[in-house]
Amino acid sequence: MTSVGTGTAERNPWLTRATWRRILRDQPLIPLSGLLIALVIVLQLVQPGIVTASWAGVIVRQAVPLAILAGCQTLAMLTGGIDLSVGAVASMAAFVMATLVNGQGPVVAVLAGLGVALAAGVVTGVGIGVFKVHPLIMTLGMSLVVLGLVAVYQLAMVLSGVVIPDPILWLGSETSFGFLPNSLFLFVPLSAVIVLGLRRSGYGRLLFAVGDNAIAARLAGVRIWQVLIVLYTLSALLAAIAGFLIAGLNKTASPALVESAVLPSVAAAVIGGTSILGGRGGFAGTIVGALILTLLTTLLTTLNMPEAMRQVLFGAIIVVVAAAYTRVTGEA
Template sequence: MTGSATAVEPRGGPLVVARVWLRDRPLVPLLLLLAGLVALLEVVQPGIVSVNWVASTMRFAIPLAILAACQTMTMLTGGIDLSVAVVASMSAYVMATTQSDIGWLAASLVALVPAGVVGLVNGIGVGLFRVHPLIMTISMSLVVSGAVNVYARSNITGGTRVPSEITDLGGQSLLGFLPNSLIVFIPLAALILVALRRSGYGRLLYAVGDNEVASRLAGVRVGRVLVVLYLISGLLAGFAGLIYAGVIGSATGRLVDPFLLPSVAAAVIGGTSIFGGRGGYAGSIVGALILTVLVTFLNVMQAPEAVRQILFGAIILAVAATYTRITEGS
């Protein structure tokens, strides 16, 4: 580090030791950042951090964390899914417009069908026709927004309403600070975490992102892996949309659209490389929590909307850049 002597491994100041320690425990700095933000929030607005506040923060973070799962998994293969936000909006809207006729459960399932179709189309485009994921999913998100507009116009008479079962799931906390949506999120998150670490399919996501040529030579049918991946991503996005409709208690055709950048940011802050092969879901969950607290923080500061946007973007950039330096330092 100082360049005074020959470079031997154990040399270097405490800073280097700390960096090595952090590199092997990438969640630690994220959790520290989260705790720091919460502490700062309490300082700025004493009394804000309460049981209710924790519950509400988690309620908002859960749909974001599900969308971040889509980004984490696609980014692990070197891709990205920029259609998740509009797909989530679409599912929420389809559910809210059909539930009066067929009931909340059937409406929710029906709402996941177009989400799965969009995911499948993304997967076929990326996996089989080798369209770049950025182009493919952005194009599909335009198609989806247009389709939702057409659907909304044909549905003027129906009106939208989010059924109470969904609002109970997304927006209520029966056990104090534990929101009900944890009932679905904990098993889902556990499934994703285990699948990425311990399943053959999870390994293939890392393999494809690390070296597609080598994966192919080892017999991996990369196209199939990607088709399934984007299908899963679409379904998860649709599911996140339903939960978020429950959080808000109403649904429009653009409900979840603003979550696009945060979903990517949560995964990036969480340590997943957009170049593929590196990262994991645990970091993305903490990333989603950090972003949600950050939004509260900016709201509490009572800054004008424009200033909040500027700060939000700048802070995401700073965190992502710093964190990448810490965890990938050589």
């Protein structure tokens, strides 16, 4: 970089379009981190003095559940699917957990929450894997079924109060050393497992294989239906964990707790560089995508934008980012 002068663009291989293209396709983390830092700087400019260690803790605490939900989308999107039932499943798990604490104790309650999510995930997986229902329709239908069942359950459990057990509260909303959100104690190992699992484990490779070319995968001996059942079950369990964290963060649980996080979760995965067509992406980018969306929400709140405007912008951002990725990677 010593000979910076005229015509750098031609001479310096750093700045050619092809290089940019390759960076964006293979290393989406680099431009995404740049965007993240730019957003922090903009926030600091809009409201000087806002960026502190404890503020970063608040942002991370909000971003962690979103990142987990976006992880569900990432896994599903790697196979060319999508999981729109994460909102309903996460709310259901959190609500079932919160209503059972009084009668059964926190351990049973958490296990029951995970159990109902597991059941929903298996049903979704069987529908998509065995009966070949399109993932979008299956998960939308499942979210209707789950929402209805939770509403019926709510009427049955009207007397038992909603209690969030202390460990969940500690995980979801408290911080250690003044700035480190406790949810990171759960999230860091979890995300390490997902990132490494996708890159190194056989199952991770199967997800990429199914999404890249389902026919080739089948001819190579992959039992696609088994991969899909496991995938949507895992997705539901992850959603349940996110639901617990959100219940801990909001200190309450209701049947519609997580519903508003469904579109942002898709958006975070798309921004993070996971292709909805399958076969390309990863969880690391998704985490940064979730952080970017959380920062963006904070910025819009700081600018006093109404909720409706936020919806419009989120939708527009998904289209623009997805378009940018399709252009860059040349997929059609």
